[in-house]
Amino acid sequence: MSKFKQRGKSWSYHIYLGIDPLTKKRMEISKGGxxxxxxxxAAARLVEIEKQNGTLIKESRMSFEEFAKDWLKSYSRSGVKVSSVRAREKEMKHFISVWGPYPISKITKKMYQDRILDLFERYSQNYMDGIHACGRMIFRQAVELGLMKINPTENFRLPKKQQTVEELEKEEEExxxxxxxxLAxxxxxxxxxxxxxxxxVFTVLSYTGLRIGELLALKWTDFNxxxxxxxxxxxxxxPTNNFEKYQLLTPKTVGSKRTIEIxxxxxxxxxxxxxxxxEIKxxxxxxxxxxxxxxxRDDGHPQLRKVFETRLHRLLKKAEIHKNITPHSFRHTHASLMFEAGATIKEVMERLGHTDPKxxxxxxxHVTQSTKEKTSHQFSKLMKGLLH
Structure with a gap:
């Protein structure tokens, strides 16, 4: 329903659009002069037609920070893991730091692109993938709720970092x-x-390839x-290392749910x-x-990851092993020994719950290269014995 007002010699129209889904306030579009x-x-009639056709958008004055925080609340209620919510909260802060008080409806494609490219210079490819994914979700919901006309993330593709030789070598070293x-x-x-x-603990890690979080979550009902x-x-x-404030979540990926033989x-x-x-009980x-x-622990609560990380460093020092070994390294150790025993990539992936073969x-x-070197040395030794 349109209302018209006269002020002095000019007229204006006022059209009620309903209640803002986020602010719960009355929405109205008006124009004068x-x-x-x-x-x-005549002008109001055009707006009424757009409203009837569902093509009218009343851009919001809501700040980016206000909307992003409301979006995070709805995201956290959508059944995602607590760890995912924490990751999104961290990612969206990179946008809030520059656009916080700015109306979300005024953020343009150029502004979004400039921000992403600025961050791209400072962070890893994986982290940038997360930031961009977070941005896409926030702005997609803003468009769906009718708070802005154009999604600034639309058709924007995050560039891929070109790895240097040094970075590739470092990646392998990690x-x-x-x-x-x-290991013995x-x-x-x-x-x-x-x-x-x-x-x-360290025997189970090295003989099963479990992630440390998976190991600490094991219950006696999981053991047959x-x-x-x-x-x-x-x-x-x-994340807080408080023995009472833990949560049990689903594994990292769908493929991580598995039953393994021991x-x-x-x-x-x-x-x-x-x-x-x-007896302790x-x-x-x-x-x-x-x-x-x-x-x-001796009180029944699951032991802390931090405890075994500290104990691992203590034992590595005693063993005079100077590699950068973490609890996760036992997972890699298990994979390497399986390969050495003749297992296929598919078999190792299934046992470890890997979905990405990288x-x-x-x-x-690494294992096959080591095997090739041993074979080469054995061949040289054989030939040396024959020739001399």
Missing amino acids: FKTKKEAQ INFLEKEE HFLKLAQSDGLEMDHL AKQATLRITKTIYN DDMLVKMLKKHEIKQK LKNKPIYKDNGFIFA TTTVIYT
Whole structure:
């Protein structure tokens, strides 16, 4: 319904558009400066037609920061992981820092492109993919809610970084793992000099290829002693390292949900650990909170990742292993040993729950290259024996 007002010698129209879905305030579009009421009515009629056809957009004066924060709330209620919400919150701050108070409807394609290209100079390709994805989601919802006409992210493609030789070499170096002789030495030391559960934890990591979050989330119901299997259906999320404030989330990818076979040695180690844990449970009954975790503290809560990271550094120092080894390195170690034992890339990917073959292939290349070098040395040694 249009209303018309006369002020002095000019006329204006005022058209009610409904309630703003975000601010919950009344929305109205108006325009003045018409010489006659008939001119104002004709202009209002065009707007009414757009409104009826669903093509009318009343651009919002809402600031980018206000909208982005409202968007994050709705995003967090859409069933995504807490870790994903934290990542999006971090990514959108790169936009808020420059556009915070600016009306979201006034952000143009040029402004978006300039901001992305500025950030592109400072951050990695993976992180930029996340920032751009966050930007696309925010502006897509703003357009869907009728708060702006044009999506500034539309048709914009994030450029791909060209890696230098040095970066490629560094990337390969970052995939660290222990050779089998180093692993054997480390595990023996973990058994003789390790603290509570050290030997078990690092043995399970190296013999299964589990992510540390997957390992810490394991419950006794995931362990089948008769079938000698471990079922991986969840991962633990605890960014604050507060033993009571953890969350159990679904694994990293769909392919990460899996059931893997384990050998008899691990089955025996886990059964022995279960007996010991029952003794601790009885001893600490008043304070023990039994949630069925395999790798539990003495109070029943799942052990912290930080604890095993600290203990790993302690053991590596004792073992005089100077590689940059993390709990995740045991995953790479397991993959390398599987390849050395003759497993295929597909078999290793399924066991590790990989969906992207990139990391698996890099490890495979390293192992096969090492095998080629050994074969070459063996051939040279053979020929030297024949020729002399």
